[in-house]
Amino acid sequence: MDNLSYSKKENINEQARFYKTDIFDKKAVGDIFKKEKSQIVIHKVAQIDVCKSVADPFFDAEVNILGSVNVLNACVKNKVGKIIGLEA
Numbered sequence: 001m002d003n004l005s006y007s008k009k010e011n012i013n014e015q016a017r018f019y020k021t022d023i024f025d026k027k028a029v030g031d032i033f034k035k036e037k038s039q040i041v042i043h044k045v046a047q048i049d050v051c052k053s054v055a056d057p058f059f060d061a062e063v064n065i066l067g068s069v070n071v072l073n074a075c076v077k078n079k080v081g082k083i084i085g086l087e088a
């Protein structure tokens with residue numbers, strides 16, 4: 001899952017299933033988790049632009065905090081065994 005705001009589709013492994021979505025889109029993220037039934041989740045999505053986070057801290061919190069809560073919530077609901085990432 002990525003909204004491609006800081007990445008390119010051509011850099012994604014061809015064997016990976018890719019979903020273009022915003023991490024804070026609760027329904028979209030929930031639907032993907034339900035469909036994929038993943039046992040392990042690697043969470044590396046982040047808004048990393050410091051200038052943007054200073055200019056718009058609410059947007060930063062939406063992506064980095066609420067987005068992460070969204071992923072964690074979907075992990076709990078879908079009984080994901082392990083989550084990797086989130087270090088900042």
Ligand SMILES: NC(=O)c1ccc[n+]([C@@H]2O[C@H](COP(=O)([O-])OP(=O)(O)OC[C@H]3O[C@@H](n4cnc5c(N)ncnc54)[C@H](O)[C@@H]3O)[C@@H](O)[C@H]2O)c1
Nearest residue numbers: 002003004005006007021022023044045046047063087088
């Ligand atoms: N790069 C490093 O050396 C490093 C080291 C330690 C920790 N980290 C942490 O890893 C995380 C990612 O860093 P990175 O360097 O890989 O950044 P990155 O910008 O390369 O990757 C973040 C990805 O998140 C995507 N994204 C941004 N907003 C999104 C949204 N709303 N919905 C869906 N996708 C969205 C971007 O398109 C991008 O592909 C950060 O939390 C960072 O602090 C990075």
